[in-house]
Amino acid sequence: MNKLIGFQSNSRLRMAEFLPWILALLVFFVLPDYLSLGAQILTYILFALSLDLITGYAGVVTLGHAAFFGVGAYTCGILSAKLGITDPVVLLLCSAVVCALLGFGTGLIVLRTQKLTQLMLTLAIAALCYEIANKATPITGGADGLTGVVIGPVLGLFKFDFLNKTAYLWCLAILFVFWYVIRRLIYSPFGITLTGIKENKQRMQAIGVPVNGYLLKAYTFAAVVAGVAGALITQTNQFVGLNVIGFEPSGEILVMLILGGVGRIYGAFVGPLVYLVAQDYLAKQFPEYWNLGIGMMLLIVVLFAKGGVLGIVDKLKLYWRGKE
Amino acid sequence: MTPVLQTFGLSKQFGALTVADQIDFQLEPGARHALIGPNGAGKTTFVNLLTGRLTPSSGQVKIIGQDATQLSESERVKLGLGRTFQINSLFNKMTVMDNVSLGISERLGISKKMWRTANAFKNLQEETLEILDLLGIADDANEIVSQLPYGKQRLVEIAISLGLKPKVLLLDEPAAGVPSMESGRILKALDALPQDIAILMIEHDMDLVFQFASRITVLVQGAVLCEGTPDEIAKDKRVHQVYLGDPDE
Numbered sequence: 001m002n003k004l005i006g007f008q009s010n011s012r013l014r015m016a017e018f019l020p021w022i023l024a025l026l027v028f029f030v031l032p033d034y035l036s037l038g039a040q041i042l043t044y045i046l047f048a049l050s051l052d053l054i055t056g057y058a059g060v061v062t063l064g065h066a067a068f069f070g071v072g073a074y075t076c077g078i079l080s081a082k083l084g085i086t087d088p089v090v091l092l093l094c095s096a097v098v099c100a101l102l103g104f105g106t107g108l109i110v111l112r113t114q115k116l117t118q119l120m121l122t123l124a125i126a127a128l129c130y131e132i133a134n135k136a137t138p139i140t141g142g143a144d145g146l147t148g149v150v151i152g153p154v155l156g157l158f159k160f161d162f163l164n165k166t167a168y169l170w171c172l173a174i175l176f177v178f179w180y181v182i183r184r185l186i187y188s189p190f191g192i193t194l195t196g197i198k199e200n201k202q203r204m205q206a207i208g209v210p211v212n213g214y215l216l217k218a219y220t221f222a223a224v225v226a227g228v229a230g231a232l233i234t235q236t237n238q239f240v241g242l243n244v245i246g247f248e249p250s251g252e253i254l255v256m257l258i259l260g261g262v263g264r265i266y267g268a269f270v271g272p273l274v275y276l277v278a279q280d281y282l283a284k285q286f287p288e289y290w291n292l293g294i295g296m297m298l299l300i301v302v303l304f305a306k307g308g309v310l311g312i313v314d315k316l317k318l319y320w321r322g323k324e
Numbered sequence: 325m326t327p328v329l330q331t332f333g334l335s336k337q338f339g340a341l342t343v344a345d346q347i348d349f350q351l352e353p354g355a356r357h358a359l360i361g362p363n364g365a366g367k368t369t370f371v372n373l374l375t376g377r378l379t380p381s382s383g384q385v386k387i388i389g390q391d392a393t394q395l396s397e398s399e400r401v402k403l404g405l406g407r408t409f410q411i412n413s414l415f416n417k418m419t420v421m422d423n424v425s426l427g428i429s430e431r432l433g434i435s436k437k438m439w440r441t442a443n444a445f446k447n448l449q450e451e452t453l454e455i456l457d458l459l460g461i462a463d464d465a466n467e468i469v470s471q472l473p474y475g476k477q478r479l480v481e482i483a484i485s486l487g488l489k490p491k492v493l494l495l496d497e498p499a500a501g502v503p504s505m506e507s508g509r510i511l512k513a514l515d516a517l518p519q520d521i522a523i524l525m526i527e528h529d530m531d532l533v534f535q536f537a538s539r540i541t542v543l544v545q546g547a548v549l550c551e552g553t554p555d556e557i558a559k560d561k562r563v564h565q566v567y568l569g570d571p572d573e
Contacts (some may be wrong), residue, residue, distance in 0.1 A: 006422035007429070007448060008466070011441040189429050189445065190438040196426045199415040206375065206413070207427035207488055208401030209435065 004195055011187035020269050024172055028165075035164040039236045041276050042171040043229050048257045048268035049175075049182055050225035055254075056263030057186060058218045059198025060111065061119050063250050064126030067106070068099045068223040070245020071129060072230025075099075077146045077240035078139055086152035088170065088235050095231035096224045103223020104216065111215045114201075123247060130246030145241040149234060160235070167236040174232060178225055183265060185221075194218055255294075259301055261308030270309045326389045328353050328522045329405070329492045334373055334383035336546075343369045344380070345547040351492060355522045358537035360530075362566055366546040367526045368410060371494050375407050376400045388491060402431075406490030408481045410497045410526075416470040420461060423469055423480055425452045427487040455486050459513045475506030479513055486517070493517070495525040499532055511535065534558070542566070 027038055047069050054060045072095040079085040079094055110121050133140045140146055153159040158166045185191050197204050197211055204211050234240050243249060252275075260271025278297060282290035305312045327350035336344040343366045351357055361367055372378040374385060376397040385392050387403045395403070415423050428451050429435045429442075443449075456462040459479045464472060469480055478498060485493060499510045507529070514536055517523065527533050533540065533554075540557045542549040544566050550557070557563055 004417055004422075005442075006419055007425040007442045007445070007452075008419070008421060009443060011443065184441075185438050187441050188438050189434045189440075189442045190436060192422070192442050193426065193429065193435040196415055196418070196422075199417060200413060203409075203413045203415065203484070204426070205397045206377075206401065206407060206409075207430060207484060208398045209426075209430045210396075210398045214435075 004199075005186060006192060006195075007189070009187060011184075017266075020266070021176070028168060028172075032163060032165070035168040036236075037276065037280055039164050039167045039171045040233070041272050042168070042175050043232045043236065044253065044256060044272035044276060045269050046171075046175045046178055046232065047226055047229040047253050048260070048272050049178065049265070050222040050229065051253055051257050052262065052265065052268045053182055053185070053194075053225070054219055054222040056257070056267070057191060057198060058194040058215055059201075060215060060219060061115065062110075062122040063119050063247065063254065064122030064124070065222075065226055065253055066245055066247075066249035067122075067126040067129045068103060068226035069230040069233075069249060069253070070126075070133065071102055072096075072099050072227025073234045073240050073244040074133060074140055074146070074230075075227070076231035076234040077149050080150055080234075081146055081148040082139065084150075086150050087156075088151055088154050091151070091235065092174070092228055092231050095227045099223045099227025099230075100220055102227075103220040107216045107219040107223070111212050111219060123250070126246050126250050130242065133242060133245050141240070143242060145239055147239060149238045149240065151235045151238060160238070164236065171232050171236065174228065178228070179265075182225070186265065190214070190217075255298055257308075259298060259308055261310035264307075264310060267308050267310050274309060325353055327351055327386075328355075328388055329374065329524070330386040330389075331374070332384040332386075334370075334385065335381050336369060336373055336378060337381045343546050344373060345545070347383070347543075347546075347548055349541065349548065351522050351524055353491075353522055354520050355524075355539060356537050357522070357524050357539045357541065358533045359524060359526045359541050359543060360528075360533055361543035361549075365543045367543055368496060369546070370543065371407065371496050371526060374494060375405060401488055401490075404489075404491035405494070406485035406488040406492070407494040408485050408496055408498060410500055412474075412477050412481050414469050414477060414480055414484070416468075418469060419466050420456065420469055420472070420480055420483075421449075421452055421465045424455055424483045424487045425449070427484055428452055428455075431488055452487065455483050458486070458516055459483050460509070460516075473506070475502045475509055478502055478510060482513060482517075490521060492522045492524070495523060495527075497527055498525065499527065499529050507532070 051065050055062060075095040075098045076091045079091055085091060106125050110118055113121055134142055151160050154166060154170050160166050193214055197214060201211055230244060233244060256271035256275045257268055259275055261267030279290060279294060282293040301308055307314060329351040331347050331349045334344055334347040359367055373380050376395060387400060387405050390403060392400050392403060425448055429448055434445050434448055453462060456465055461476055461479050464476060499507045502510055525536060537554060540554055541551040542563050549562055550560055
């Protein structure tokens, strides 16, 4: 079993934690044709990380996390296409601020509830955001998507190129920053308090913890991270479609996280990688049936490997240790 | 001395059902007080009214002389009111150490810290170990709680609430579900509790009540039937009636 992080846990980086970064840099040099997919995967990893923080650690159930991802994406897109703001850093900050407000506002409502009610509320909020994006055609482009997004060079130096080299490294840099922050958060007393809330909310109240205050902070921060991920996808694609907002991407990101492993940071890395690579491969091989492959993959994980792909890795490690 | 816990006319109705009926109660500093009563007398309801889990239909709760009727559960904890649960309410997947540290961390204001690593707070660890030591479970500090025997889990339950440095501690049937061979451990732990904490114990086990308490309140059908020293209660005819039935019938 994946041991919970507690007050005694050692937060020092382990060797295996360098692996994703080494791998990501390798991809950049070895697989230059896949940088577009790569940038997308990095963005979804960031999105999944934010979901892991709120669901895997704090225990908030949500089927509407893409509300933030989508609003982040649209904020970035609209500011660029309609108002001519093109600086990628400024755009990220704007998306972050908008999503912080949205996360705080919806958090006030969502976090008062629990379980199924909470799930339904988050779903409703995501559906609302979707409908707004769908109907406000003059601003969002509606079903046709938002075109005319122009992104300037990063820090005025690195132009977004059609091979997506800049986009890939830009996404990687932002992911790295947020990974570091989230990792610190999870090993901090605040993070362990969130775990406590997930484990036993009632007892947390009885030991003097103002549970909703803590959850609201975490929820707002997760919204910011999801919003930044959304802004990154807009910057990479220079286009915003309805597929970034609403129920579908909310469900998708949850599937990715479950696939990788919930409540362990690196599940959020493995899940999107496996899911999006499989999707890419299956869509090329079986353009009409790729969903079937994803579905079967999830079925296998849920039935036989509750901890996701990383859960399987844990079991293999135990098995090897037992052999020695 | 002002009582550390007081209620005035505390009542709770669920529809037509009255589960707490005009309860006037007070707890002196450092008291060892027991609340007894037959099943369904409303003991746990009374505890939930005190802690803020339930809001009263009418009446007032004062903690350390301060009106707490409108305060939330966590705010009352900060005034100095701790409790344990009749049925264990622990953090089952966490270690004994972490179970106890969570509350201490909140009290010391450490829980809000988002950047520093949790294991850097040595004072937190020391305080946690002190409490585990006091209750005799320091050897199990690094065990996962769900893997401990039930008797020890009951001690963790008490340890968590001690971590809050309560001035008033409500023990809701501390020995409930503990096999009789282990109940001695619980009593030993209760004896070790700091004298300056006022304790209100709700308990069915009369042996435990009479060994532990210096004052007893009897609750029947949501109302206080009588209050007194263990001797007075043992002799009280009404109490006998409630527990053993009317001898004339």
